[in-house]
Amino acid sequence: MTPGGQVRREPFAYAAYGTCVCTAAYGLMKLAQALGANALADKDPLPPDLRQRLLARDPLFVTAHWIMFAVAVVGVLVALATVRPWGERVPRRILLAVTWTVGGFMVLRAFGPVGYGFVGDTLVLTGLQPPPGGHTELAHELARWDLLLWSPFFLVWGLLWTATAWHLTRTRQDRGRRSA
Secondary structure, three states: OOOOOOOOOOOOHHHHHHHHHHHHHHHHHHHHHHOOOOOOHHHOOOOHHHHHHHHOOOHHHHHHHHHHHHHHHHHHHHHHHOOOHHHHHOOHHHHHHHHHHHHHHHHHHHHOOOOOOHHHHHHHHHOOOOOOOOOHHHHHHHHHHHHHHHHHHHHHHHHHHHHHHHHHHHHHHHHHHHHO
16 A cells, blocks of 8 residues: 555556456356356367256256356455455465465466367367267367367466466565565
């Protein structure tokens, strides 16, 4: 805070606001899906049997959408807690653990060593990883969507979370130096 009571904004503090925007966008998409909208659900890179259940609005997936919406709301609050004065009441260790962990998982998801992401999609599209039998065209379509939409989104979102974590780590160190 500045002496005039205004919140000082450092360049990396804006990463937290970018994190909020990405988290809110994802959460609103999950809310729309929970309420019955398609909202890119047909572009979700899922195996064919799970994809059918998703598109048929299986209760398990509807519940999962509501849970993901709630998690997104919490994510927005966590990101804001890293830069807003009221966030100083939240233990820094918890904020650091959450921001670094979420950022790391999202970047990992973007690169896709576990099947989805830049690596997994490229393997499917080049034929090095065979798609499920009888679903080649669908697998290629979903891999293209994931490669062009989801993986870049998760990469940017994950980098924003890690920049938020880095900023929080740095501001914590700065506060420690100032109080010494």
